[in-house]
Amino acid sequence: MHMNSAPHLLTEDRPEYERLLDDALRHAHERPELAALGERLNAVQLRTxxxxxxxxxxxxxxxxxxxxVKTRDEVRAALCDRDAARAPDDPGRPGAGIGAVVTVLAPMLxxxxxxxxxxxxxILKMLEPPPEFATTMVGAGWFFAAVTAAAIFVAAVGLLVAALRNGSTSRAARGAGEALLDDVAQAKDAWRQALLERGILPFLRDALAQPAAGPAAPAPYRPAGRLPKIGYSRPDFAGPDDGPAAAPRPTFTSPDFSSPDFGGPEHELD
Structure with a gap:
Protein backbone atom coordinates (compact mmCIF):
# COMPACT_ATOMS: atom_id res chain seq x y z
CA MET A 1 0.00 0.00 0.00
CA HIS A 2 1.12 3.50 -0.72
CA MET A 3 0.10 6.64 1.05
CA ASN A 4 -0.76 8.37 -2.24
CA SER A 5 -3.22 5.68 -3.33
CA ALA A 6 -6.46 4.52 -1.72
CA PRO A 7 -6.10 0.97 -0.37
CA HIS A 8 -8.74 -1.50 -1.44
CA LEU A 9 -11.26 -2.31 1.29
CA LEU A 10 -10.49 -5.84 2.49
CA THR A 11 -13.27 -8.40 2.61
CA GLU A 12 -13.00 -8.72 6.40
CA ASP A 13 -13.63 -4.96 6.76
CA ARG A 14 -16.66 -4.82 4.44
CA PRO A 15 -19.12 -5.71 7.26
CA GLU A 16 -17.67 -2.88 9.35
CA TYR A 17 -18.36 -0.44 6.51
CA GLU A 18 -21.93 -1.70 6.20
CA ARG A 19 -22.48 -1.46 9.98
CA LEU A 20 -21.24 2.13 9.95
CA LEU A 21 -23.50 2.97 7.00
CA ASP A 22 -26.54 1.35 8.63
CA ASP A 23 -25.86 3.19 11.88
CA ALA A 24 -25.68 6.52 10.03
CA LEU A 25 -28.99 5.83 8.27
CA ARG A 26 -30.59 4.65 11.50
CA HIS A 27 -29.72 7.90 13.27
CA ALA A 28 -30.26 10.17 10.26
CA HIS A 29 -33.14 11.95 12.02
CA GLU A 30 -30.64 13.27 14.57
CA ARG A 31 -28.64 15.13 11.89
CA PRO A 32 -30.16 18.26 10.33
CA GLU A 33 -28.25 17.76 7.08
CA LEU A 34 -30.06 14.45 6.57
CA ALA A 35 -33.52 15.76 7.41
CA ALA A 36 -34.68 15.23 3.80
CA LEU A 37 -34.43 11.46 4.19
CA GLY A 38 -37.68 9.86 3.10
CA GLU A 39 -38.96 12.75 1.00
CA ARG A 40 -37.46 11.61 -2.31
CA LEU A 41 -35.02 8.89 -1.30
CA ASN A 42 -35.57 6.44 1.50
CA ALA A 43 -32.98 4.62 3.58
CA VAL A 44 -32.96 1.51 1.38
CA GLN A 45 -32.28 3.54 -1.77
CA LEU A 46 -29.50 5.53 -0.09
CA ARG A 47 -27.93 2.33 1.23
CA THR A 48 -27.93 0.82 -2.26
CA VAL A 69 -4.53 -2.40 8.49
CA LYS A 70 -0.79 -2.03 9.07
CA THR A 71 -1.21 -1.93 12.86
CA ARG A 72 -3.53 -4.92 12.81
CA ASP A 73 -1.12 -7.00 10.72
CA GLU A 74 1.80 -6.15 13.00
CA VAL A 75 -0.16 -7.15 16.10
CA ARG A 76 -1.26 -10.43 14.54
CA ALA A 77 2.35 -11.25 13.63
CA ALA A 78 3.56 -10.39 17.14
CA LEU A 79 0.90 -12.56 18.79
CA CYS A 80 1.71 -15.49 16.51
CA ASP A 81 5.42 -15.20 17.36
CA ARG A 82 4.62 -15.10 21.07
CA ASP A 83 2.43 -18.19 20.88
CA ALA A 84 5.08 -20.05 18.90
CA ALA A 85 7.72 -19.14 21.51
CA ARG A 86 5.52 -20.45 24.32
CA ALA A 87 4.79 -23.79 22.64
CA PRO A 88 5.48 -26.70 25.06
CA ASP A 89 8.04 -29.48 24.46
CA ASP A 90 10.17 -27.63 22.00
CA PRO A 91 12.07 -30.24 19.88
CA GLY A 92 15.16 -28.08 20.06
CA ARG A 93 15.27 -28.45 23.87
CA PRO A 94 15.22 -32.18 24.69
CA GLY A 95 16.48 -31.54 28.23
CA ALA A 96 13.21 -29.90 29.19
CA GLY A 97 11.22 -32.99 28.14
CA ILE A 98 13.55 -35.42 29.94
CA GLY A 99 13.46 -33.37 33.13
CA ALA A 100 9.67 -33.35 33.11
CA VAL A 101 9.55 -37.12 32.60
CA VAL A 102 12.01 -37.76 35.46
CA THR A 103 10.14 -35.42 37.77
CA VAL A 104 6.91 -37.30 37.18
CA LEU A 105 8.27 -40.87 37.16
CA ALA A 106 10.72 -40.67 40.08
CA PRO A 107 8.09 -40.42 42.85
CA MET A 108 6.00 -43.16 41.25
CA LEU A 109 8.89 -45.61 40.89
CA ILE A 123 5.63 -60.45 55.91
CA LEU A 124 8.98 -62.24 56.15
CA LYS A 125 9.45 -60.93 59.70
CA MET A 126 6.22 -62.63 60.67
CA LEU A 127 7.73 -66.01 59.94
CA GLU A 128 9.27 -68.16 62.71
CA PRO A 129 12.20 -67.90 62.56
CA PRO A 130 12.35 -64.79 60.27
CA PRO A 131 14.86 -64.91 57.41
CA GLU A 132 18.02 -62.89 57.80
CA PHE A 133 17.33 -60.70 54.75
CA ALA A 134 13.88 -59.66 56.06
CA THR A 135 15.44 -56.79 58.01
CA THR A 136 17.43 -55.77 54.92
CA MET A 137 14.26 -55.64 52.81
CA VAL A 138 12.49 -53.54 55.43
CA GLY A 139 15.44 -51.14 55.50
CA ALA A 140 15.42 -50.94 51.70
CA GLY A 141 11.69 -50.23 51.81
CA TRP A 142 12.17 -47.30 54.18
CA PHE A 143 14.99 -46.03 52.00
CA PHE A 144 12.77 -45.95 48.94
CA ALA A 145 10.04 -44.31 51.02
CA ALA A 146 12.46 -41.51 51.87
CA VAL A 147 13.40 -41.23 48.19
CA THR A 148 9.70 -40.98 47.33
CA ALA A 149 9.18 -38.15 49.81
CA ALA A 150 12.23 -36.30 48.51
CA ALA A 151 11.10 -36.72 44.89
CA ILE A 152 7.64 -35.42 45.73
CA PHE A 153 9.17 -32.43 47.50
CA VAL A 154 11.46 -31.66 44.54
CA ALA A 155 8.59 -31.99 42.08
CA ALA A 156 6.43 -29.65 44.16
CA VAL A 157 9.18 -27.06 44.34
CA GLY A 158 9.75 -27.34 40.59
CA LEU A 159 6.07 -26.90 39.86
CA LEU A 160 5.91 -23.86 42.15
CA VAL A 161 8.93 -22.23 40.51
CA ALA A 162 7.54 -22.95 37.04
CA ALA A 163 4.17 -21.53 38.00
CA LEU A 164 5.71 -18.34 39.36
CA ARG A 165 7.93 -17.93 36.30
CA ASN A 166 5.12 -18.61 33.87
CA GLY A 167 2.81 -16.35 35.82
CA SER A 168 5.17 -13.40 35.59
CA THR A 169 5.80 -14.14 31.92
CA SER A 170 2.10 -14.46 31.26
CA ARG A 171 1.35 -11.19 33.00
CA ALA A 172 4.04 -9.43 31.01
CA ALA A 173 2.83 -11.02 27.80
CA ARG A 174 -0.77 -10.23 28.65
CA GLY A 175 0.13 -6.63 29.35
CA ALA A 176 2.03 -6.36 26.09
CA GLY A 177 -0.85 -8.05 24.24
CA GLU A 178 -3.40 -5.67 25.74
CA ALA A 179 -1.26 -2.70 24.74
CA LEU A 180 -1.06 -4.00 21.17
CA LEU A 181 -4.80 -4.60 21.04
CA ASP A 182 -5.37 -1.06 22.32
CA ASP A 183 -3.30 0.26 19.42
CA VAL A 184 -5.48 -1.68 16.99
CA ALA A 185 -8.66 -0.41 18.64
CA GLN A 186 -7.47 3.20 18.46
CA ALA A 187 -6.50 2.84 14.80
CA LYS A 188 -9.88 1.30 14.03
CA ASP A 189 -11.76 4.08 15.80
CA ALA A 190 -9.78 6.71 13.89
CA TRP A 191 -10.64 5.02 10.59
CA ARG A 192 -14.33 4.69 11.47
CA GLN A 193 -14.55 8.35 12.49
CA ALA A 194 -12.80 9.56 9.33
CA LEU A 195 -14.92 7.30 7.13
CA LEU A 196 -18.13 8.54 8.72
CA GLU A 197 -17.32 12.25 8.78
CA ARG A 198 -15.50 12.54 5.45
CA GLY A 199 -17.12 9.79 3.43
CA ILE A 200 -20.51 8.41 4.39
CA LEU A 201 -22.23 11.51 5.74
CA PRO A 202 -21.13 13.79 2.86
CA PHE A 203 -22.29 11.18 0.37
CA LEU A 204 -25.72 10.89 1.99
CA ARG A 205 -26.03 14.66 2.31
CA ASP A 206 -25.12 15.29 -1.33
CA ALA A 207 -27.40 12.53 -2.56
CA LEU A 208 -30.35 14.06 -0.71
CA ALA A 209 -29.46 17.57 -1.92
CA GLN A 210 -29.65 16.73 -5.62
CA PRO A 211 -32.98 18.05 -6.94
CA ALA A 212 -33.13 15.59 -9.83
CA ALA A 213 -31.99 12.55 -7.86
CA GLY A 214 -33.97 9.42 -8.37
CA PRO A 215 -33.76 5.91 -6.99
CA ALA A 216 -33.30 4.41 -10.46
CA ALA A 217 -30.30 6.53 -11.40
CA PRO A 218 -27.64 6.60 -8.63
CA ALA A 219 -24.82 8.98 -9.41
CA PRO A 220 -21.15 8.15 -8.86
CA TYR A 221 -19.66 9.72 -5.76
CA ARG A 222 -16.73 12.12 -6.02
CA PRO A 223 -15.03 12.58 -2.64
CA ALA A 224 -13.41 15.90 -3.53
CA GLY A 225 -16.56 17.65 -4.66
CA ARG A 226 -20.29 17.41 -4.71
CA LEU A 227 -22.33 14.83 -6.45
CA PRO A 228 -23.09 15.41 -10.12
CA LYS A 229 -26.65 15.95 -11.08
CA ILE A 230 -28.60 12.73 -10.78
CA GLY A 231 -31.39 11.97 -13.23
CA TYR A 232 -32.07 12.73 -16.86
CA SER A 233 -33.56 15.48 -19.00
CA ARG A 234 -36.63 14.97 -21.12
CA PRO A 235 -35.88 14.98 -24.84
CA ASP A 236 -37.16 17.90 -26.94
CA PHE A 237 -39.84 17.04 -29.41
CA ALA A 238 -40.71 19.72 -31.98
CA GLY A 239 -44.35 20.43 -32.64
CA PRO A 240 -45.92 20.34 -36.08
CA ASP A 241 -45.59 24.12 -36.49
CA ASP A 242 -41.87 24.20 -35.64
CA GLY A 243 -40.70 21.48 -38.02
CA PRO A 244 -39.39 21.91 -41.54
CA ALA A 245 -41.83 22.73 -44.32
CA ALA A 246 -43.57 19.71 -45.62
CA ALA A 247 -42.51 18.60 -49.07
CA PRO A 248 -45.19 18.87 -51.78
CA ARG A 249 -47.22 15.76 -52.06
CA PRO A 250 -46.77 13.88 -55.33
CA THR A 251 -49.66 14.07 -57.79
CA PHE A 252 -50.91 11.22 -59.90
CA THR A 253 -52.92 11.39 -63.11
CA SER A 254 -55.25 8.65 -64.08
CA PRO A 255 -54.40 6.79 -67.31
CA ASP A 256 -56.08 8.05 -70.51
CA PHE A 257 -58.26 5.38 -71.93
CA SER A 258 -59.79 5.90 -75.39
CA SER A 259 -63.32 4.79 -76.10
CA PRO A 260 -64.08 1.93 -78.51
CA ASP A 261 -65.12 4.44 -81.23
CA PHE A 262 -61.53 5.61 -81.50
CA GLY A 263 -59.86 2.27 -81.63
CA GLY A 264 -57.55 0.87 -84.32
CA PRO A 265 -58.36 -0.14 -87.87
CA GLU A 266 -59.79 -3.45 -86.83
CA HIS A 267 -62.54 -1.58 -85.08
CA GLU A 268 -63.52 0.71 -87.96
CA LEU A 269 -67.22 1.22 -88.56
CA ASP A 270 -68.85 -0.13 -91.72
Whole structure:
Protein backbone atom coordinates (compact mmCIF):
# COMPACT_ATOMS: atom_id res chain seq x y z
CA MET A 1 0.00 0.00 0.00
CA HIS A 2 1.12 3.50 -0.72
CA MET A 3 0.10 6.64 1.05
CA ASN A 4 -0.76 8.37 -2.24
CA SER A 5 -3.22 5.68 -3.33
CA ALA A 6 -6.46 4.52 -1.72
CA PRO A 7 -6.10 0.97 -0.37
CA HIS A 8 -8.74 -1.50 -1.44
CA LEU A 9 -11.26 -2.31 1.29
CA LEU A 10 -10.49 -5.84 2.49
CA THR A 11 -13.27 -8.40 2.61
CA GLU A 12 -13.00 -8.72 6.40
CA ASP A 13 -13.63 -4.96 6.76
CA ARG A 14 -16.66 -4.82 4.44
CA PRO A 15 -19.12 -5.71 7.26
CA GLU A 16 -17.67 -2.88 9.35
CA TYR A 17 -18.36 -0.44 6.51
CA GLU A 18 -21.93 -1.70 6.20
CA ARG A 19 -22.48 -1.46 9.98
CA LEU A 20 -21.24 2.13 9.95
CA LEU A 21 -23.50 2.97 7.00
CA ASP A 22 -26.54 1.35 8.63
CA ASP A 23 -25.86 3.19 11.88
CA ALA A 24 -25.68 6.52 10.03
CA LEU A 25 -28.99 5.83 8.27
CA ARG A 26 -30.59 4.65 11.50
CA HIS A 27 -29.72 7.90 13.27
CA ALA A 28 -30.26 10.17 10.26
CA HIS A 29 -33.14 11.95 12.02
CA GLU A 30 -30.64 13.27 14.57
CA ARG A 31 -28.64 15.13 11.89
CA PRO A 32 -30.16 18.26 10.33
CA GLU A 33 -28.25 17.76 7.08
CA LEU A 34 -30.06 14.45 6.57
CA ALA A 35 -33.52 15.76 7.41
CA ALA A 36 -34.68 15.23 3.80
CA LEU A 37 -34.43 11.46 4.19
CA GLY A 38 -37.68 9.86 3.10
CA GLU A 39 -38.96 12.75 1.00
CA ARG A 40 -37.46 11.61 -2.31
CA LEU A 41 -35.02 8.89 -1.30
CA ASN A 42 -35.57 6.44 1.50
CA ALA A 43 -32.98 4.62 3.58
CA VAL A 44 -32.96 1.51 1.38
CA GLN A 45 -32.28 3.54 -1.77
CA LEU A 46 -29.50 5.53 -0.09
CA ARG A 47 -27.93 2.33 1.23
CA THR A 48 -27.93 0.82 -2.26
CA UNK A 49 -26.25 3.91 -3.66
CA UNK A 50 -23.64 3.97 -0.89
CA UNK A 51 -22.81 0.29 -1.40
CA UNK A 52 -22.36 0.88 -5.11
CA UNK A 53 -19.92 3.73 -4.35
CA UNK A 54 -17.99 1.93 -1.59
CA UNK A 55 -14.61 2.31 -3.32
CA UNK A 56 -14.90 6.08 -3.69
CA UNK A 57 -16.40 6.61 -0.23
CA UNK A 58 -13.68 4.63 1.54
CA UNK A 59 -11.03 6.55 -0.41
CA UNK A 60 -11.83 9.58 1.74
CA UNK A 61 -10.30 7.78 4.76
CA UNK A 62 -7.48 6.01 2.92
CA UNK A 63 -4.72 7.23 5.26
CA UNK A 64 -6.52 6.09 8.41
CA UNK A 65 -7.45 2.78 6.85
CA UNK A 66 -3.89 2.06 5.77
CA UNK A 67 -2.65 2.78 9.30
CA UNK A 68 -5.34 0.55 10.78
CA VAL A 69 -4.53 -2.40 8.49
CA LYS A 70 -0.79 -2.03 9.07
CA THR A 71 -1.21 -1.93 12.86
CA ARG A 72 -3.53 -4.92 12.81
CA ASP A 73 -1.12 -7.00 10.72
CA GLU A 74 1.80 -6.15 13.00
CA VAL A 75 -0.16 -7.15 16.10
CA ARG A 76 -1.26 -10.43 14.54
CA ALA A 77 2.35 -11.25 13.63
CA ALA A 78 3.56 -10.39 17.14
CA LEU A 79 0.90 -12.56 18.79
CA CYS A 80 1.71 -15.49 16.51
CA ASP A 81 5.42 -15.20 17.36
CA ARG A 82 4.62 -15.10 21.07
CA ASP A 83 2.43 -18.19 20.88
CA ALA A 84 5.08 -20.05 18.90
CA ALA A 85 7.72 -19.14 21.51
CA ARG A 86 5.52 -20.45 24.32
CA ALA A 87 4.79 -23.79 22.64
CA PRO A 88 5.48 -26.70 25.06
CA ASP A 89 8.04 -29.48 24.46
CA ASP A 90 10.17 -27.63 22.00
CA PRO A 91 12.07 -30.24 19.88
CA GLY A 92 15.16 -28.08 20.06
CA ARG A 93 15.27 -28.45 23.87
CA PRO A 94 15.22 -32.18 24.69
CA GLY A 95 16.48 -31.54 28.23
CA ALA A 96 13.21 -29.90 29.19
CA GLY A 97 11.22 -32.99 28.14
CA ILE A 98 13.55 -35.42 29.94
CA GLY A 99 13.46 -33.37 33.13
CA ALA A 100 9.67 -33.35 33.11
CA VAL A 101 9.55 -37.12 32.60
CA VAL A 102 12.01 -37.76 35.46
CA THR A 103 10.14 -35.42 37.77
CA VAL A 104 6.91 -37.30 37.18
CA LEU A 105 8.27 -40.87 37.16
CA ALA A 106 10.72 -40.67 40.08
CA PRO A 107 8.09 -40.42 42.85
CA MET A 108 6.00 -43.16 41.25
CA LEU A 109 8.89 -45.61 40.89
CA UNK A 110 10.35 -44.90 44.31
CA UNK A 111 6.96 -45.19 45.94
CA UNK A 112 6.23 -48.51 44.24
CA UNK A 113 9.63 -49.92 45.32
CA UNK A 114 9.10 -48.75 48.89
CA UNK A 115 5.69 -50.41 49.03
CA UNK A 116 7.00 -53.72 47.72
CA UNK A 117 10.06 -53.90 49.96
CA UNK A 118 8.16 -52.91 53.09
CA UNK A 119 5.30 -55.29 52.42
CA UNK A 120 7.57 -58.28 51.68
CA UNK A 121 9.98 -57.44 54.49
CA UNK A 122 7.29 -57.27 57.18
CA ILE A 123 5.63 -60.45 55.91
CA LEU A 124 8.98 -62.24 56.15
CA LYS A 125 9.45 -60.93 59.70
CA MET A 126 6.22 -62.63 60.67
CA LEU A 127 7.73 -66.01 59.94
CA GLU A 128 9.27 -68.16 62.71
CA PRO A 129 12.20 -67.90 62.56
CA PRO A 130 12.35 -64.79 60.27
CA PRO A 131 14.86 -64.91 57.41
CA GLU A 132 18.02 -62.89 57.80
CA PHE A 133 17.33 -60.70 54.75
CA ALA A 134 13.88 -59.66 56.06
CA THR A 135 15.44 -56.79 58.01
CA THR A 136 17.43 -55.77 54.92
CA MET A 137 14.26 -55.64 52.81
CA VAL A 138 12.49 -53.54 55.43
CA GLY A 139 15.44 -51.14 55.50
CA ALA A 140 15.42 -50.94 51.70
CA GLY A 141 11.69 -50.23 51.81
CA TRP A 142 12.17 -47.30 54.18
CA PHE A 143 14.99 -46.03 52.00
CA PHE A 144 12.77 -45.95 48.94
CA ALA A 145 10.04 -44.31 51.02
CA ALA A 146 12.46 -41.51 51.87
CA VAL A 147 13.40 -41.23 48.19
CA THR A 148 9.70 -40.98 47.33
CA ALA A 149 9.18 -38.15 49.81
CA ALA A 150 12.23 -36.30 48.51
CA ALA A 151 11.10 -36.72 44.89
CA ILE A 152 7.64 -35.42 45.73
CA PHE A 153 9.17 -32.43 47.50
CA VAL A 154 11.46 -31.66 44.54
CA ALA A 155 8.59 -31.99 42.08
CA ALA A 156 6.43 -29.65 44.16
CA VAL A 157 9.18 -27.06 44.34
CA GLY A 158 9.75 -27.34 40.59
CA LEU A 159 6.07 -26.90 39.86
CA LEU A 160 5.91 -23.86 42.15
CA VAL A 161 8.93 -22.23 40.51
CA ALA A 162 7.54 -22.95 37.04
CA ALA A 163 4.17 -21.53 38.00
CA LEU A 164 5.71 -18.34 39.36
CA ARG A 165 7.93 -17.93 36.30
CA ASN A 166 5.12 -18.61 33.87
CA GLY A 167 2.81 -16.35 35.82
CA SER A 168 5.17 -13.40 35.59
CA THR A 169 5.80 -14.14 31.92
CA SER A 170 2.10 -14.46 31.26
CA ARG A 171 1.35 -11.19 33.00
CA ALA A 172 4.04 -9.43 31.01
CA ALA A 173 2.83 -11.02 27.80
CA ARG A 174 -0.77 -10.23 28.65
CA GLY A 175 0.13 -6.63 29.35
CA ALA A 176 2.03 -6.36 26.09
CA GLY A 177 -0.85 -8.05 24.24
CA GLU A 178 -3.40 -5.67 25.74
CA ALA A 179 -1.26 -2.70 24.74
CA LEU A 180 -1.06 -4.00 21.17
CA LEU A 181 -4.80 -4.60 21.04
CA ASP A 182 -5.37 -1.06 22.32
CA ASP A 183 -3.30 0.26 19.42
CA VAL A 184 -5.48 -1.68 16.99
CA ALA A 185 -8.66 -0.41 18.64
CA GLN A 186 -7.47 3.20 18.46
CA ALA A 187 -6.50 2.84 14.80
CA LYS A 188 -9.88 1.30 14.03
CA ASP A 189 -11.76 4.08 15.80
CA ALA A 190 -9.78 6.71 13.89
CA TRP A 191 -10.64 5.02 10.59
CA ARG A 192 -14.33 4.69 11.47
CA GLN A 193 -14.55 8.35 12.49
CA ALA A 194 -12.80 9.56 9.33
CA LEU A 195 -14.92 7.30 7.13
CA LEU A 196 -18.13 8.54 8.72
CA GLU A 197 -17.32 12.25 8.78
CA ARG A 198 -15.50 12.54 5.45
CA GLY A 199 -17.12 9.79 3.43
CA ILE A 200 -20.51 8.41 4.39
CA LEU A 201 -22.23 11.51 5.74
CA PRO A 202 -21.13 13.79 2.86
CA PHE A 203 -22.29 11.18 0.37
CA LEU A 204 -25.72 10.89 1.99
CA ARG A 205 -26.03 14.66 2.31
CA ASP A 206 -25.12 15.29 -1.33
CA ALA A 207 -27.40 12.53 -2.56
CA LEU A 208 -30.35 14.06 -0.71
CA ALA A 209 -29.46 17.57 -1.92
CA GLN A 210 -29.65 16.73 -5.62
CA PRO A 211 -32.98 18.05 -6.94
CA ALA A 212 -33.13 15.59 -9.83
CA ALA A 213 -31.99 12.55 -7.86
CA GLY A 214 -33.97 9.42 -8.37
CA PRO A 215 -33.76 5.91 -6.99
CA ALA A 216 -33.30 4.41 -10.46
CA ALA A 217 -30.30 6.53 -11.40
CA PRO A 218 -27.64 6.60 -8.63
CA ALA A 219 -24.82 8.98 -9.41
CA PRO A 220 -21.15 8.15 -8.86
CA TYR A 221 -19.66 9.72 -5.76
CA ARG A 222 -16.73 12.12 -6.02
CA PRO A 223 -15.03 12.58 -2.64
CA ALA A 224 -13.41 15.90 -3.53
CA GLY A 225 -16.56 17.65 -4.66
CA ARG A 226 -20.29 17.41 -4.71
CA LEU A 227 -22.33 14.83 -6.45
CA PRO A 228 -23.09 15.41 -10.12
CA LYS A 229 -26.65 15.95 -11.08
CA ILE A 230 -28.60 12.73 -10.78
CA GLY A 231 -31.39 11.97 -13.23
CA TYR A 232 -32.07 12.73 -16.86
CA SER A 233 -33.56 15.48 -19.00
CA ARG A 234 -36.63 14.97 -21.12
CA PRO A 235 -35.88 14.98 -24.84
CA ASP A 236 -37.16 17.90 -26.94
CA PHE A 237 -39.84 17.04 -29.41
CA ALA A 238 -40.71 19.72 -31.98
CA GLY A 239 -44.35 20.43 -32.64
CA PRO A 240 -45.92 20.34 -36.08
CA ASP A 241 -45.59 24.12 -36.49
CA ASP A 242 -41.87 24.20 -35.64
CA GLY A 243 -40.70 21.48 -38.02
CA PRO A 244 -39.39 21.91 -41.54
CA ALA A 245 -41.83 22.73 -44.32
CA ALA A 246 -43.57 19.71 -45.62
CA ALA A 247 -42.51 18.60 -49.07
CA PRO A 248 -45.19 18.87 -51.78
CA ARG A 249 -47.22 15.76 -52.06
CA PRO A 250 -46.77 13.88 -55.33
CA THR A 251 -49.66 14.07 -57.79
CA PHE A 252 -50.91 11.22 -59.90
CA THR A 253 -52.92 11.39 -63.11
CA SER A 254 -55.25 8.65 -64.08
CA PRO A 255 -54.40 6.79 -67.31
CA ASP A 256 -56.08 8.05 -70.51
CA PHE A 257 -58.26 5.38 -71.93
CA SER A 258 -59.79 5.90 -75.39
CA SER A 259 -63.32 4.79 -76.10
CA PRO A 260 -64.08 1.93 -78.51
CA ASP A 261 -65.12 4.44 -81.23
CA PHE A 262 -61.53 5.61 -81.50
CA GLY A 263 -59.86 2.27 -81.63
CA GLY A 264 -57.55 0.87 -84.32
CA PRO A 265 -58.36 -0.14 -87.87
CA GLU A 266 -59.79 -3.45 -86.83
CA HIS A 267 -62.54 -1.58 -85.08
CA GLU A 268 -63.52 0.71 -87.96
CA LEU A 269 -67.22 1.22 -88.56
CA ASP A 270 -68.85 -0.13 -91.72
Missing amino acids: MALAAVALITATAATEYEHY AGTAALIFLLVGY
